[in-house]
Amino acid sequence: MTGSKESFTLNFKAPEFSEELRSEGAEFLQDLPVPNRKTERWKYSPIAKLLNGSLKTFGSEGLVWPEEILPDPVPFLNSYRIVFRNGTYVSSLSDFPVAEGVVCSPLSEVDSVEFKNTYHRKEWVGAMNATYHQDGLFLTVDKNVILDRPIVVHHLTDGSDTASFLRHFISLGEGAGAEVVVWCSATDASSGMCNSLLEGHIASNAYLVIDKVCNEGGEIFKFSHEHLIQERDSRLKINTFTVKGHWVRNELEILAVGAGTDSVFNGTYMPTGLEHVDNHTTMDHAHPNGTSSELYRGIVYGKSTAVFNGKVFVRKDAQKVNAFQQNSNIVADQGATINAKPELEIYADDVKCSHGCTVGQFDKEALFYLKSRGIGTDEAKALLVKAYVGDVISSVDRDEVRNEIVRLYSERHGWE
Amino acid sequence: MLKIKNLHAKAGETEILRGLNLEVGPGEVHAIMGPNGSGKSTLASVLSGREAYEVTDGFVDFDGVDLLDMDASDRAREGLFLAFQYPVEIPGVSNMNFMKAAVNGNRAHAGLDPIKGTDFLQKVKECASLVELDGRLRDRSVNEGFSGGEKKRNEIFQMAMLQPKLAVLDETDSGLDIDALRVVSQGVNAMRSSDRSFIVITHYQRLLDYIVPDFVHVLSGGKIVKTGGKELALELETKGYDWI
Known part of the structure; x- marks a missing residue:
């Protein structure tokens, strides 16, 4: 039995900021369908079961941080930290950079943000995020400023039937640099949904490094969408590690809007039991002389399933692009499944593109x-x-x- | 040490070993020669427990235990060592971690605690010098990027580390130049002792100038068709296999 789209969002409460985005999101939320097995992009990751739940959003008032999870997930790293719990900012556990040319704060405390991401116009999941996002990281780094330490963005899901919505915004000026660790945890008793979106703008000659780790206990449907826009000569490295998670969908979109960009994106997944991990990646080269390198490796155990879909576009004018994609999979047990689909669309004629996709045993x-x-x-x-x-x-x-x-x-x- | 009785084995539908009998006593070196396709490498594989082969009949007693009843790991832990004809490259696994896991696997089987770090390094040093394996190769991934000679030296290094009761050398000499052959043979000879036995599988008599066997067997059509002393190898070298 499946619940209705309308009843599903009944107990979600939206805070009072970024109203423009929320009202647009709400319109699309009404119109966009819940993806089902016939929706190509969601074919191998059906979410009908999600609608059976009766989820609600939570505030952080009066809650005690659970002992079994460290607020600082990378304890030995000399870093800044912004901590969220069930979508809500936890100021007592956070530690922001204070430096000339750096603005870093929870999104809820920023007057206005010029979001450019349009995921909410395309997907129901994105429309939910636009409508209900509770908080997130806001980071801008000015021209030629390099952030001296990484920022760890830690989100904890803690409790049953929770719905959390995070929206992160990063903008790096020309020649700027930043490293961000996006870490998600959940207690074993947790259930529900965690829906997060990250929008990143990397101006020319700037660099951004993101290490994304999902280490969630419990039974959470996790939607994670990263959209990164790279201007001329900028560099991006984003690693996506799914350590543990009941149902995880990682969507990564990299858009090169200038020449000479460099994009490196890698990932690993090793689901066990009945876990499900989906990695959808898109690399879009629209300009010349760009390079991209993608390496995803996974092992599926037990009765778990994994999905890999990697799109690489090399547009007509993107000459001299060098794009590499490799996805390897090991099916460790008989009941496990992998659905792998590399998709390359190349319209320029003077490019170097290679890809490989393997599914095998030990x-x-x-x-x-x-x-x-x-x-x-x-x-x-x-x-x-x-x-x-x-x-x-x-x-x-x-x-x-x-x-x-x-x-x-x-x-x-x-x-x- | 090793008693093979009426061994039959097949790969897929093809029967390769057809009633092989062989007895190897402690401290003895047995050479097994034979034309291509006679079953030499199959014998090595069957003894060491490679899964691609199915034993259909026969019995192998290894120092009082039923060898064929055990999986490859346990055979090794009971003291059987196979020097591979084609050592496998394993990217990402360092030679040292590999050897440490192997040494400790064997120690656990013998009821011993894991080896101490310093003892392990000392042992590595001794065994590596035996086959002139330099530090660079020890620290790299298992066999990755090794030359043919380096791979074979790495096999003998591992043998020295694990101190087996019985070592099966599967065409260890193939593809080796004379210097590498000398180094490998020296390593093997240094390990000869009254309680360690060797089965040396080879296609060429040349190796037996360096590792002098006590017995030479000719394998043909899946069984041993002739047995003699070391002079048999020379005879085979000049006359070929057709006269047998």
Whole structure:
């Protein structure tokens, strides 16, 4: 049985800011359909079950931060921090940068934001975010200013039947630089939905690094949409690690609006049990001399499912573009499923594009080699898995972040 | 040490071993020679537990245990070592982590605690010098980017680290130049002892100038058709296999 679209949003409360966006969002929310199995983009990630829930938004009043989750998810990292709980800003746990040329605060405390993202006009999920977003990170960095430490954006879902809506806005001026860690946690007793959107503008010659980690217990439907716009000669690196999550959809869109951009985006996923992880990526080269490199690796265990859809567009005038895409998958158990679909559309004639997509099992020869030295089957597999995803994780620049991701994966998959 | 009785094995639908019998005593070195396709490498694979082969008949007793009843890891832990004809490259797994896992896997089986870091490094140093394997190769991913000779030296290094009761060398000499062959053979000879046995599978007599066997067997059509001393290898070198 499926609940109705209208009744689903009945208990969502919108705070009083960014009214223009909210009213536009509300209109589209009425008109846009809930995606179903016939909707191509959602074919392998049906969300009908979500509507069965009776979810509501929460404030943060009177709540105690749960002991089992550290407010600081990367404890050894020298960083700034902005913390949210069930969509609401937690000021007592946050620590903002104060520097010339940097504005960093919760979105709810900013007078007006010029959102350019139009996801709410295309998808029901996006319209919900525009209408109900509760808070998020607001960050602008002025020309030639480099943020001295990474900012950790930590969101915690805590409680059953929660609906959380986050909207982050990042804008880097010419030659500016920033690193952001977007971390999502949830307590084991949690359920509901977490719907987040990140809009990032990277001006010419600026750089943005984002490490995104989902480490959520409980049963949460997680929608995460990142939209990044790169101007001339800007650099972007975004890593998406799904460590743990009941149902996760990562959508990443990178739009190169100037020449000479460099985009690196990687991801790993290792769902177990009945988990579901979906990665949809789009790289759009509309200008010459850009480079992009994409590496996603996953292993599906148990009865879990994973989806990879990677689109690369190289438009007519985007000559001398060098685009690389690789997606590899290992199906570890018989009941597990992977749906992988690389899509390349190339309209320019002087470009270098390569892509590969593989779905396979553990390398039997490698496994036998390890076992023939007295290493047990489970440990041999762990060694191979660690090497396989470790390759992707090694692209994280900060040791503290990388070590924490490896530690979480190790704990979960018994690597050591 | 090892008793193989009436061993039959097939790969897919093709029967490759057809009633092979062989006994290897402690401290003995047995060379197995034979034409291409006679079943030499299949024997190595079946002994070490490669899953692609199915044993249809026969029995293998390894120092009192039923070898065929165990999976590859346990065979190794019982003291069997296979030096691969084509050592596998494993990107992302460092040679050192690999060896540490192997040494500790074997120790756990013997009821011992994991090896201490300093003891491990000392052991690595000793074994690496045995086959002139330099530090650069030790620290790299398993066999990744190694030359053919380096891969074979890495096999003997691993053998030295694991101190097996019985080592099966599967065409360890193939593709080696004379220097590498000398280094590999020195490593093997240094490990010969009264309680360690070797089965040396080779296509070429040349190796047996360096690793001198106690027995030479000719494998043909999936069974051993002739057995002799080391002089048999020389005879095969000059006359070929057709006269047997």
